[in-house]
Amino acid sequence: MTVKYEKAKAIEKEHIIMDGVDVSGHWNRMFEQRTIFEYTPELIEKIADIPDAESFANCYQCAKCVAVCPVDVVGNYGPRKLYRYAQTGLDLTEASELWLCTTCANCLRVCPKEVNMVKIMPAAREQAILDGKFVPAELQQAFENTAKSGNPLGQPQRKRDAWIKESGVEVPIMKDLGRKVNVLWYVGSYPSYHPRGIDAASAAARIFTALGIDFAVLGKEEKDDADSQRLAGEKGLFEMMAEHNIETFNKYEWDELVVTGPHELNAFKNVYPKYGFERPVVHYTTFLARHLDQLKPLLKHPVNKKITYHDPCYLGRHNGEYEAPRQLLEAIPGVELVEMARNRQNGYCCGGGGGGMWMDSFTAKHTTMRLSEKRAMEAASTGADVLAVACPFEVSRFEDAVKSTGNEHVGVLDILELLDKSMRGE
Amino acid sequence: MSNDVFVITEHMDGKFSDVSFEMMGKARELASALGGQAVAVVVGGGVDAYVFASDATIHVDDAALSNFNPEAYGKVIEALVKEKSPKVVLIGWTITGMDIAAWLSARTGAPCAAYAKDVCVEDGALVVSSQVYGGKLTAEVVLEGDMAIVACLAGSFPAEAGQGSTVATVTATPVDLGSLKVKFVEAIKPAGGDVDITAQTKLVSVGRGIGGKENIELAEELAEKLGAALSCSRPVVDAGWLPRTRQVGKSGLKVKPKMYLMLGISGAPEHLEGMKSAELIIAVNTDKKAPIFNVAHYGATADLFEVAEEMLELL
Amino acid sequence: MNIVVAIKHIPSIADDLPVSGNNVDFDSVDFVMNEWDEQSIEQAVLIKEAVGGTVTVIGVDLIEELDNALHLALAKGADKAVKITADEPGADSHMQAKWLAEAIKGMSPDMVFAGVQASNDIDGQIGPILAAYLDMPYIGGTSSVEASDGSAMVVKEFAGGAGAKYSVGLPFVAGIQAAPKPPRYAPISKVRQIAQTATIDKVEPSGDASGRLSFKKMAPPVVTGHAEMIEGSSKEVAAKIVELIKSKGLA
Numbered sequence: 005m006t007v008k009y010e011k012a013k014a015i016e017k018e019h020i021i022m023d024g025v026d027v028s029g030h031w032n033r034m035f036e037q038r039t040i041f042e043y044t045p046e047l048i049e050k051i052a053d054i055p056d057a058e059s060f061a062n063c064y065q066c067a068k069c070v071a072v073c074p075v076d077v078v079g080n081y082g083p084r085k086l087y088r089y090a091q092t093g094l095d096l097t098e099a100s101e102l103w104l105c106t107t108c109a110n111c112l113r114v115c116p117k118e119v120n121m122v123k124i125m126p127a128a129r130e131q132a133i134l135d136g137k138f139v140p141a142e143l144q145q146a147f148e149n150t151a152k153s154g155n156p157l158g159q160p161q162r163k164r165d166a167w168i169k170e171s172g173v174e175v176p177i178m179k180d181l182g183r184k185v186n187v188l189w190y191v192g193s194y195p196s197y198h199p200r201g202i203d204a205a206s207a208a209a210r211i212f213t214a215l216g217i218d219f220a221v222l223g224k225e226e227k228d229d230a231d232s233q234r235l236a237g238e239k240g241l242f243e244m245m246a247e248h249n250i251e252t253f254n255k256y257e258w259d260e261l262v263v264t265g266p267h268e269l270n271a272f273k274n275v276y277p278k279y280g281f282e283r284p285v286v287h288y289t290t291f292l293a294r295h296l297d298q299l300k301p302l303l304k305h306p307v308n309k310k311i312t313y314h315d316p317c318y319l320g321r322h323n324g325e326y327e328a329p330r331q332l333l334e335a336i337p338g339v340e341l342v343e344m345a346r347n348r349q350n351g352y353c354c355g356g357g358g359g360g361m362w363m364d365s366f367t368a369k370h371t372t373m374r375l376s377e378k379r380a381m382e383a384a385s386t387g388a389d390v391l392a393v394a395c396p397f398e399v400s401r402f403e404d405a406v407k408s409t410g411n412e413h414v415g416v417l418d419i420l421e422l423l424d425k426s427m428r429g430e
Numbered sequence: 431m432s433n434d435v436f437v438i439t440e441h442m443d444g445k446f447s448d449v450s451f452e453m454m455g456k457a458r459e460l461a462s463a464l465g466g467q468a469v470a471v472v473v474g475g476g477v478d479a480y481v482f483a484s485d486a487t488i489h490v491d492d493a494a495l496s497n498f499n500p501e502a503y504g505k506v507i508e509a510l511v512k513e514k515s516p517k518v519v520l521i522g523w524t525i526t527g528m529d530i531a532a533w534l535s536a537r538t539g540a541p542c543a544a545y546a547k548d549v550c551v552e553d554g555a556l557v558v559s560s561q562v563y564g565g566k567l568t569a570e571v572v573l574e575g576d577m578a579i580v581a582c583l584a585g586s587f588p589a590e591a592g593q594g595s596t597v598a599t600v601t602a603t604p605v606d607l608g609s610l611k612v613k614f615v616e617a618i619k620p621a622g623g624d625v626d627i628t629a630q631t632k633l634v635s636v637g638r639g640i641g642g643k644e645n646i647e648l649a650e651e652l653a654e655k656l657g658a659a660l661s662c663s664r665p666v667v668d669a670g671w672l673p674r675t676r677q678v679g680k681s682g683l684k685v686k687p688k689m690y691l692m693l694g695i696s697g698a699p700e701h702l703e704g705m706k707s708a709e710l711i712i713a714v715n716t717d718k719k720a721p722i723f724n725v726a727h728y729g730a731t732a733d734l735f736e737v738a739e740e741m742l743e744l745l
Numbered sequence: 746m747n748i749v750v751a752i753k754h755i756p757s758i759a760d761d762l763p764v765s766g767n768n769v770d771f772d773s774v775d776f777v778m779n780e781w782d783e784q785s786i787e788q789a790v791l792i793k794e795a796v797g798g799t800v801t802v803i804g805v806d807l808i809e810e811l812d813n814a815l816h817l818a819l820a821k822g823a824d825k826a827v828k829i830t831a832d833e834p835g836a837d838s839h840m841q842a843k844w845l846a847e848a849i850k851g852m853s854p855d856m857v858f859a860g861v862q863a864s865n866d867i868d869g870q871i872g873p874i875l876a877a878y879l880d881m882p883y884i885g886g887t888s889s890v891e892a893s894d895g896s897a898m899v900v901k902e903f904a905g906g907a908g909a910k911y912s913v914g915l916p917f918v919a920g921i922q923a924a925p926k927p928p929r930y931a932p933i934s935k936v937r938q939i940a941q942t943a944t945i946d947k948v949e950p951s952g953d954a955s956g957r958l959s960f961k962k963m964a965p966p967v968v969t970g971h972a973e974m975i976e977g978s979s980k981e982v983a984a985k986i987v988e989l990i991k992s993k994g995l996a
Contacts, residue, residue, distance in 0.1 A: 615911055
């Protein structure tokens with residue numbers, strides 16, 4: 005770092021007589037005002053100059069954010085610290101710190117100056133990518149997979165609806181149906197391809213069918229929402245996928261879009277409108293909670309478990325839905341719902357947001373433990389038998405985490421799977 | 431026109447590669463089916479050419495041929511096959527043979543079948559089995575015409591049948607090599623100091639599935655705990671995650687360790703060439719259809735990171 | 746330096762390859778750029794960055810879907826893109842090389858790059874065939890190509906870090922094994938911007954050639970052996986592997 009200390013400039017008159025007193029030479033010495041350089045502002049300005057990252061400069065270092073930053077719990081992080089690092093010579097666009105933020109938004113919740121990392125991080129990351137700076141290889145792979153195959157897993161597009169046959173029910177596909185439906189269900193990439201995601205998608209298909217919902221899916225026409233890729237800095241990729249999805253959504257007639265994942269909810273509800281898509285979108289928990297009266301009689305079999313629920317950042321803090329998931333869990337006979345200490349607005353992040361889903365190994369190198377592991381330990385400490393989730397990123401994340409922290413006895417299940425269990429009695 | 435089967439042998443540092451003997455054995459079989467001779471072709475000096483079980487060995491030597499030079503070798507081989515018109519020319523589908531086979535095909539108009547795992551004569555026609563699409567498909571093709579070029583994958587046939595002591599006939603080069611555009615400058619020796627993976631009894635080998643340079647450490651730690659060295663497949667080297675000296679396979683090194691633990695390697699034919707004679711092959715891959723499971727002794731469809739971490743706990 | 750990069754669009758091996766008749770069912774596979782072509786493009790752009798020049802990327806458009814690959818190449822630093830509009834998904838390497846040679850002839854290149862191989866090169870690779878048709882020397886398996894005063898310094902890889910350095914007079918064809926640096930990432934915004942503004946020159950296929958192979962059969966390999974599969978969770982798999990290694994006295 006370069007800290008500049010300027011010596012104050014002296015003013016000294018050779019001969020001065022004031023009020024008859026000779027104050028020549030050093031007797032009259034005064035000093036010009038000195039510019040104090042406590043730090044170099046350039047690297048803060050460099051970030052704040054990036055469109056959407058302006059609020060980075062607002063930080064006045066109160067450190068409220070550090071107390072709630074999930075990454076700081078397992079490392080040395082937090083927006084205030086990033087600001088301070090930038091003061092002392094860290095170029096965020098070239099630093100590993102650039103990739104650790106999960107955009108969970110807990111800092112924004114408490115920040116008195118509205119320093120918005122949810123906007124700063126994607127903008128700074130995009131700059132780094134455009135400038136050809138370091139991008140974690142795992143993340144680059146997820147970008148390339150999304151661009152090539154339409155999903156970050158790199159699975160073939162034509163197999164996007166292959167999960168349907170595992171659901172055991174008929175799942176109509178818009179293209180074949182040729183008529184308007186009440187509900188267009190956007191399944192999502194992980195529920196379409198990941199083995200544990202397929203379990204949740206199949207459960208959802210059975211629940212919708214049992215409720216008699218008039219629904220259909222896009223099948224092979226569906227592509228990743230790419231919101232997490234946007235937050236990880238690939239805005240161009242996001243826009244490409246958004247254009248495709250919006251065109252597909254608009255091709256068909258439907259009343260409401262129901263999504264399996266909170267990231268998709270965030271994409272379609274909060275970001276796609278900027279690209280001209282403004283239609284009703286709900287997360288499945290909100291949608292099913294609306295159907296509680298019809299759903300309850302179907303939940304015939306008790307699930308005698310102590311369950312704790314993890315609030316997904318993009319369902320809770322980002323979109324304000326805290327109660328629907330809890331209502332659904334409480335509707336299941338036999339369920340005892342217990343809360344973790346950090347819940348609702350202060351829920352702890354699983355580490356999967358903002359592209360973290362595809363940077364686990366990278367993150368692991370810069371933290372003492374994975375965020376998902378920290379959360380799995382919190383879940384286990386409640387004495388719960390099951391950690392219930394409502395985001396397709398989370399099942400695989402937490403299943404790994406309960407194992408790696410020696411808490412295999414805690415099952416990880418999507419709320420969809422728990423409802424399905426109660427419905428079918430497995 | 432003859433019914434002879436030519437084998438374009440290859441050698442480096444005074445030693446013939448295994449694929450030369452493997453093709454020689456196959457050439458004998460083909461020659462007897464076709465009623466011709468099995469002929470070994472040795473291009474370049476510094477090597478004892480009296481080692482093949484051929485009916486005849488042609489040894490072309492010239493100062494311009496003392497090191498492999500694709501242009502010079504190509505010209506010599508082209509002139510030779512045009513003069514002798516054999517029925518079949520076997521060339522290794524190797525880092526040197528790959529410079530010659532398809533070029534020769536285009537120069538002579540003779541068909542060429544690459545990635546060859548097997549060659550046979552059926553009703554007078556030459557039929558080749560090729561391992562294409564990364565080993566996911568096997569194609570059976572018939573080669574038309576008076577002469578056929580077959581580029582053989584190393585390790586496809588037994589080498590013993592090709593070993594012998596036929597006297598070589600040394601001839602001068604049939605073409606002028608005076609005005610070559612490709613000139614050998616110098617040999618590049620492997621950067622010293624790194625582990626010699628060919629000398630290891632145990633190897634932990636990582637493939638594309640390792641995901642990034644930042645994950646190499648985990649594999650290294652596992653290798654260390656097992657008393658093994660770390661090796662890899664080609665994509666890992668191309669991505670700059672490990673040096674060339676650690677690469678197993680066609681464009682890398684051939685290894686024969688007692689244990690070969692593979693993490694995230696799907697098993698492209700080029701990689702299999704380098705490791706399939708390992709004594710114990712264990713493969714961990716997420717794709718249950720990965721071709722490696724047809725070669726490995728033990729396999730598991732699992733997440734390599736989880737398995738590696740769990741193994742570290744246990745060791 | 747005038748560099749032409751010849752790319753090959755091939756069926757993706759990321760998924761199973763369905764067969765129709767005696768060949769791949771080209772209608773039901775995804776086509777992707779040959780992975781070694783990404784190395785070729787990187788090598789060409791590195792030379793351009795070092796000594797200046799023009800990089801032209803050219804490929805045979807087999808299924809009318811080559812544009813994406815060409816746009817990507819432009820985003821990574823290529824200057825011009827050309828596609829040969831063939832619409833013949835089954836065109837072999839000889840056929841493609843012939844069309845490429847006819848199109849490249851008029852470009853008077855100093856260097857022509859092709860990927861060292863492709864997974865469907867059953868009749869040989871495009872590179873050496875192209876060299877023969879263009880009457881230029883060929884050198885494949887390269888790990889570095891540097892331009893220097895009317896010639897090039899080429900490193901050809903043998904094995905395990907061993908190799909040889911060659912001086913090659915221009916023009917020539919090289920089969921690129923690897924560029925000295927991993928291929929760069931092209932941001933999609935750049936790719937998309939290029940997709941909207943770039944023009945891809947279209948060339949009619951000209952000339953005729955054939956690998957003269959007739960396909961008898963195409964099928965997944967006959968499995969001669971299969972690994973004994975270890976089932977269970979990652980923890981169980983790890984435990985069994987450790988047990989196995991220990992039982993053989995290897996740990």
